[in-house]
Amino acid sequence: MTTVRPSPAYALPAFAFFGIFAALPMVLVVYLSLTAWDGLGTPAFLGLENWSRLLTDAAARESLGRTAVFIVLTWAVQTPVALLMGAWSAGRQRNRAILSALFFIPLLLSTAAIALLWQVLLDPNFGLPQSVTALQSIGFLGDPEIALYTVVFVVSWQYIPFHALLYQGAARNIPVVLYDAALIDGASRWGRFWFVTLPQLRYTVVTSSILMMVGSLTTFDTVLILTNGGPGTATRIAPLYMYDTGFAGFQMGYASTIAVLLLVLGTALSLITMKVTRFRSMQSQQEGQ
Amino acid sequence: MRRRFGTRLRAVGAVLAAAALAACGTAGPGAGGGAQEPVVIWALQDDALNKIEQDSINRFGADRAKLETFGNDPYKQKLRVALGSPQAPDVFFNWGGGNLKEYVDAGKVADLTGLLEANPQLKSAFLPSVLDGAKIGGKHYGIPMRGMQPVVLFYNKKVFAEAGAQPPKTWDDLLGLVDTFKAKGVTPIALAGSQAWTELMWAEYVLDRIAGSEVFQNIRDNGPQGWKDPKVVEAMTVLKGLIDKGAFGDNFASVGYDIGGASTLLAQGRAAMHLMGSWEYTNQLSQSPDFVKAGDLGWVAFPSIAGGKGQAGTVVGNATNYYSLTEGSPQLEAAKEFVSTQLTTPEYVKALIDAGDVPAVAGIEEQLKSAPNAEYTTWVYELAKNAPVFQLSWDQDLPADQAEFMLTQLQEFFLGNLTPQAFADSLANRA
The missing domain is CATH 3.40.190.10 (Periplasmic binding protein-like II)
Structure with missing residues (x-):
């Protein structure tokens, strides 16, 4: 029996869009990374000069280091909180539904609004520290030792609800029979979470982790508005360094080199995560299905 | 089946090509447009200033020029990209100094020395130290357009x-x-x-x-x-x-x-x-x-x-901000007429003073004294006028x-x- 498939031509618009708005810019960025271009005139071909500069550029190394710390910390902060919140809000009780709606509010705010909100709240002269004495000596945005943690906090505050929503959806899909069986076996509340909910959510953990890590790797707007990389360079993570190089220093060639590196790192990061967690060999956890 | 696929593909291709042509058609105005096209003027978004700028355009001819405004940081990026492309504005706001020099070196800015030489009353209308803020390699590339x-x-x-x-x-x-x-x-x-x-x-x-x-x-x-x-x-x-x-x-x-x-x-x-x-x-x-x-x-x-x-x-x-003209713009003559006639009119200078600006125009002491905030504006005017050197902010000059x-x-x-x-x-x- 031959099945009549739709003509491959139907895929053309999608391919065209992908080609023009995703593939082509990537190719152009790779080309620009091999040139020197100040945005005026024609790019001058340099070969691998930008790449050797990247290898010896201490500022780039530091910004990548900050990005690594940032990725690890945002993941470590967001995952447990989002998981617990998601599992908790999956319950059908009315109080949970109301409270979850409140918890998910950050999801409705734009990144720019969130960054401005926290910038004003944490202002040492006019923000919270003015009324809460205990906070007065902490330079949330002004102390180079602390500023990066402040950014981690703000980014986590913004994205925890999104990931909690992922976990909530996944947790609601866990068959009730599993809990019933666990209950019969005498599992405690904690035991049911640990031995039923958590294993059932493992693939959601992988998905959410990849989203978090790739998202953190390319986080830009929050930092730009909240600290602009400051104080000094304390929060200048790699995407911001790319932006400063390209759009403040107008070294488009070198900025493209950093962009290509970020592209490679992002792809590698998600591939490695999938590999390590054996995402491809996904299988059902339930017998008989 | 095969044949059908072929015709469909061609049909889709034709649609895409038509779209591309249409895009080209709208992307390149002005090239052959002739004298009817308005002079495009780019400036910073500024509640007080934009109105004054628009009024100066209205006096020049509301349909002969068009004001487009942008926020500070995006403006610098947009200008950089636009001047490197055929979509450049005809007149653009800038800070003079090294910032402007990059564009001059790239051959994007029209030389206004001849215009100033031909109009001595225009040249003498401005404070020399401020006019020189847009002088690069002995040539003038900008006309002061706002306060010091x-x-x-x-x-x-x-x-x-x-x-x-x-x-x-x-x-x-x-x-x-x-x-x-x-x-x-x-x-x-x-x-x-x-x-x-x-x-x-x-x-x-x-x-x-x-x-x-x-x-x-x-x-x-x-x-x-x-x-x-x-x-x-x-x-x-x-x-x-x-x-x-x-x-x-x-x-x-x-x-x-x-x-x-x-x-x-x-x-x-x-x-x-x-x-x-x-x-x-x-x-x-x-x-x-x-x-x-x-x-x-x-x-x-x-x-x-x-x-x-x-x-x-x-x-x-910042000595002041300048209007500079894009080299090779089809509206160059109209743009020259705009900057040489509209930036020194009594209406324009008065509007700037009323907004609290201190224009880089010579001989406005009396006018400043009778305007609001006179104590401050006359002081700023004297400070700038008497300064032996007016050093442009380093970040604009490098x-x-x-x-x-x-x-x-x-x-x-x-x-x-x-x-x-x-x-x-x-x-x-x-x-």
């Missing part, structure tokens, strides 16, 4: 009176005042240190007072090696003395200018002084009107430094990539992460 913006030391008169203090005339006065105000629990000087350009104003003035204008001009003209001048380290050491004394308080690194932090500290009397561009007056007037109307906002020129080589009276800041690096290093310096020597070395030795 020298950097001024503002102070809170009430706070000074309570402490029985006088505004500083010398650096030693300033150091003394730091002790006075610290003892009173007032931050001596407000500094919006989360934005490096506010810190830059201090470095600009201190280097100028200690070494004169030549050291920075050498850096600008002959490259970063100029930072090796021992005067740079000397000046930065003097500045470090002020920082280490606690003059800026302990949380300046998180104070912002755009969100009004430093200005509010001064207005509320929680800080005694604030070094800022002359626009701070209009800013205070709109944000803290009671503070200004009570007569509590004071201002003085930057103090002199004993033993320094700099000429007293030299100012730093090529963009050097400026960006310098600002980053300066923030590290203010945080105490770089010594004066390390600051100078890092700027001089940058690959």
Whole structure:
């Protein structure tokens, strides 16, 4: 029996869009990374000069280091909180539904609004520290030792609800029979979470982790508005360094080199995560299905 | 099946090609449009100024020119991209100096020397030191289009009176005042240190007072090696003395200018002084009107430094903003007519003065005296007019990539992460 498939031509618009708005810019960025271009005139071909500069550029190394710390910390902060919140809000009780709606509010705010909100709240002269004495000596945005943690906090505050929503959806899909069986076996509340909910959510953990890590790797707007990389360079993570190089220093060639590196790192990061967690060999956890 | 696929593909291809053609058709206006196309003028978004600019266009002919405005940072990016493409504006707002020089070097800016020579009354209408801010390699590339913006030391008169203090005339006065105000629990000087350009104003003035204008001009003209001048380290050491004394308080690194932090500290009397561009007056007037109307906002020129080589009276800041013309623009003649006839009209100058600007136009002393805020505007006018040198802000006067690096290093310096020597070395030795 031959099945009549739709003509491959139907895929053309999608391919065209992908080609023009995703593939082509990537190719152009790779080309620009091999040139020197100040945005005026024609790019001058340099070969691998930008790449050797990247290898010896201490500022780039530091910004990548900050990005690594940032990725690890945002993941470590967001995952447990989002998981617990998601599992908790999956319950059908009315109080949970109301409270979850409140918890998910950050999801409705734009990144720019969130960054401005926290910038004003944490202002040492006019923000919270003015009324809460205990906070007065902490330079949330002004102390180079602390500023990066402040950014981690703000980014986590913004994205925890999104990931909690992922976990909530996944947790609601866990068959009730599993809990019933666990209950019969005498599992405690904690035991049911640990031995039923958590294993059932493992693939959601992988998905959410990849989203978090790739998202953190390319986080830009929050930092730009909240600290602009400051104080000094304390929060200048790699995407911001790319932006400063390209759009403040107008070294488009070198900025493209950093962009290509970020592209490679992002792809590698998600591939490695999938590999390590054996995402491809996904299988059902339930017998008989 | 195969055949059908083929025809469909061709049909889709034809649609795509048509779309592409349509896109080309709308993307390239003006090329053959002739004289009917309006002169496109790009400027910064500014509530007070945009109306004045639009009025000047209306006087020129509402359908002969068109104003397009952008926010500050996106403007710089947009301009850079546009001037590198056929979609460039015909007239563009800029800051003169090294910033404009990059475009001149790329052959994107029309030479206006001939226009000024042919219209001597136009040339003499502006203050020479300000007109020269857009003079590059002996040629004029810009016409001043708004007020002068020298950097001024503002102070809170009430706070000074309570402490029985006088505004500083010398650096030693300033150091003394730091002790006075610290003892009173007032931050001596407000500094919006989360934005490096506010810190830059201090470095600009201190280097100028200690070494004169030549050291920075050498850096600008002959490259970063100029930072090796021992005067740079000397000046930065003097500045470090002020920082280490606690003059800026302990949380300046998180104070912002755009969100009004430093200005509010001064207005509320929680800080005694604030070094800022002359626009701070209009800013205070709109944000803290009671503070200004009570007569509590004071201002003085930057103090002199004993033993320094700099000429007293030299100012730093933005001389003004300029309109420059795009080389090769099809509307070049109309654009020349616009900038040569509309920027010196009595209506335009009056509107600027009424908005609190101090235009770089010669002989407007009397006009300033009869306008609102006369005490302040005449003072700014005299300060700028009598300045032997009007040094453009360094970040506007250096090529963009050097400026960006310098600002980053300066923030590290203010945080105490770089010594004066390390600051100078890092700027001089940058690959």
